[in-house]
Amino acid sequence: xxxxxxxxxxxxxxxxxxxxxxxxxxxxxxxxxxxxxxxxxxxxxxxxxxxxxxxxxxxxxxxxxxxxxxxxxxxxxxxxxxxxxxxxxxxxxxxxxxxxxxxxxxxxxxxxxxxxxxxxxxxxxxxxxxxxxxxxxxxxxxxxxxxxxxxxxxxxxxxxxxxxxxxxxxxxxxxxxxxxxxxxxxxxxxxxxxxxxxxxxxxxxxxxxxxxxxxxxxxxxxxxxxxxxxxxxxxxxxxxxxxxxxxxxxxxxxxxxxxxxxxxxxxxxxxxxxxxx
DNA sequence: CTCAGTGTTCAGTG
DNA sequence: TCACTGAACACTGA
Numbered sequence: 001x002x003x004x005x006x007x008x009x010x011x012x013x014x015x016x017x018x019x020x021x022x023x024x025x026x027x028x029x030x031x032x033x034x035x036x037x038x039x040x041x042x043x044x045x046x047x048x049x050x051x052x053x054x055x056x057x058x059x060x061x062x063x064x065x066x067x068x069x070x071x072x073x074x075x076x077x078x079x080x081x082x083x084x085x086x087x088x089x090x091x092x093x094x095x096x097x098x099x100x101x102x103x104x105x106x107x108x109x110x111x112x113x114x115x116x117x118x119x120x121x122x123x124x125x126x127x128x129x130x131x132x133x134x135x136x137x138x139x140x141x142x143x144x145x146x147x148x149x150x151x152x153x154x155x156x157x158x159x160x161x162x163x164x165x166x167x168x169x170x171x172x173x174x175x176x177x178x179x180x181x182x183x184x185x186x187x188x189x190x191x192x193x194x195x196x197x198x199x200x201x202x203x204x205x206x207x208x209x210x211x212x213x214x215x216x217x218x219x220x221x222x223x224x225x226x227x228x229x230x231x232x233x234x235x236x237x238x239x240x241x242x243x244x245x246x247x248x249x250x251x252x253x254x255x256x257x258x259x260x261x262x263x264x265x266x267x268x269x270x271x272x273x274x275x276x277x
Numbered sequence: 278c279t280c281a282g283t284g285t286t287c288a289g290t291g
Numbered sequence: 292t293c294a295c296t297g298a299a300c301a302c303t304g305a
Contacts, residue, residue, distance in 0.1 A: 003283055059284080077284050125302050127284060168294065184283050266296075268281080290296085
């Protein structure tokens with residue numbers, strides 16, 4: 001469930017449990033989810049290194065040590081950081097039984113720290129990635145990303161300029177990681193709904209008030225989701241988020257407006273024609 | 278059995 | 292360069 005807020009939650013967990021500690025044991029799956037490096041190189045980067053912090057830009061998360069390289073993680077469509085006995089928030093299993101086995105299913109990376117703390121990176125559908133980078137911020141893929149709406153929201157003028165120069169549907173622009181890093185399908189739909197903007201509107205044809213509404217909604221949606229550590233049941237009850245799934249014919253918003261599902265920019269878009277103009 | 282999916286990337290077309 | 296499409300990746304849950 002990895003969009004910006006879920007990845008930020010993973011970052012905070014990692015930073016809290018690992019900063020200042022030394023890696024005494026590391027294991028990496030022999031799996032091509034690890035690209036541009038071998039599992040033994042990943043283990044080598046981890047073993048014996050002291051973690052100085054966990055960082056994030058968009059959906060990219062990386063662990064920095066007292067020596068290079070950093071271990072960079074991307075969750076793909078599924079996955080996240082797990083600890084033994086945790087409540088798997090950022091997790092694939094949605095069955096009745098919470099899976100507390102350790103190491104967890106689909107564990108791709110497992111680390112033990114010098115105080116006995118353990119954590120794992122899980123990724124069931126294997127669309128995630130593990131990479132090694134000496135300077136993650138200034139190397140691809142992170143260097144190619146746009147602004148992070150939680151860490152570095154542009155000012156009104158700059159935001160408007162970024163929107164005005166693109167001719168694609170605003171929904172597609174919100175999903176473009178070179179525009180706003182960390183926005184995924186549900187954040188994009190929620191922002192458009194709250195800003196009352198129709199998802200197919202061309203970015204360059206939006207009025208200034210609409211662009212400013214989008215900027216405000218992007219900021220507040222991301223901020224609110226991060227503030228509750230991406231726990232969906234704590235998102236405000238009036239959010240479209242709670243009602244967008246399943247493509248139920250006759251699905252409605254909290255106040256009774258019909259929700260429609262269209263394919264825009266190759267992704268399913270949930271939107272509300274009577275609200276979004 | 279089929280298919281959509283909270284993501285990314287690349288090839289190909291215009 | 293830009294815009295857009297489709298495919299590929301891999302696997303779960305509905």
